[in-house]
Amino acid sequence: MDSQKHTQSHIYSEGGGGYVGPRGGRIKAPTVKSYNTTRHDIFLRLADGREEHVHFPLDGIALRNGNAISLIAAFRGDSPNGHYVRLCNHDTGTIYNVLDDTAWQAMTAPNPTDLASLKEIKTGYSFLLPLAIWLVISLLTIAIGYYLYGQLPGSRELITKVCLYAILSLPLFFVAALLMVHGKSKQRRAARQGINSRLADELNEKIAAAIAALG
Structure with a gap:
């Protein structure tokens, strides 16, 4: 009108x-x-x-x-x-x-079901796993070194250095943890973009079908 x-x-x-x-x-x-x-x-x-x-x-x-x-x-x-x-x-x-x-x-935003699939890509464990490995290695190294320290008096200096290196290796495991978190975060972003693309394609297909139905 x-x-x-x-x-x-x-x-x-x-x-x-x-x-x-x-x-x-x-x-x-x-x-x-x-x-x-x-x-x-x-x-x-x-x-x-x-x-x-x-x-x-x-x-x-x-x-x-x-x-x-x-x-x-x-x-x-x-x-x-x-x-x-x-x-x-x-x-x-x-x-x-x-x-x-x-x-x-x-x-085209993800629905709760789609978001649940994104939660399966956990970033927290990626950060904790390398630190847990470092902690286990350090404790084992210190425990073994403490035992050998009394058994091998001539190697005490070497044992001490090995224990210190194990403890001071924390920055390496910290960097590894950050890299793993970055990788998981990138994977989550890619998964979310994939969901958005799928929903956009579905919406476009339905719109095209509605236009075709108009003749």
Whole structure:
């Protein structure tokens, strides 16, 4: 029935300030920045005669009064709240993406089941395992060295050095622990990205199927 676009300019400042004292001072002017937002209001009449109003933060949708359009919405699970994802102009044959980045991320975010699979990639054990190995090696070395210290008087200096080296090897095991944590964290990020990609592909497939069903 009608299509209206509104653009608003927003101006704000960042930084600035300073100080002035008996020996002078320093004043820095703030930086003025601006950005524009667009709101596209669409008024349409449904097939049953009811009128409806929708709006999108886009300015690239081309419509005129009398165009026949279809709006496709997506919902997560049984949630009653969804998002419009596509607008199809049947008169021009044009399909517009009306889902913004924030809504897209919300629609393709991992669900509790997916997050449970990520919890299986544990980073805490990766940090504790090398330190536990170091502790066991150090205790065994000290225990054996203490025993040999009394049995082999001529090797006491060597035994002492071996025990000290075992204790001072902590930084090496600490670095190994950090590397293992980094590897597990990288694995978690890759797994999460894989989940997001899978959910995005599933959503795109369903959107494509809905568009195809419109004929």
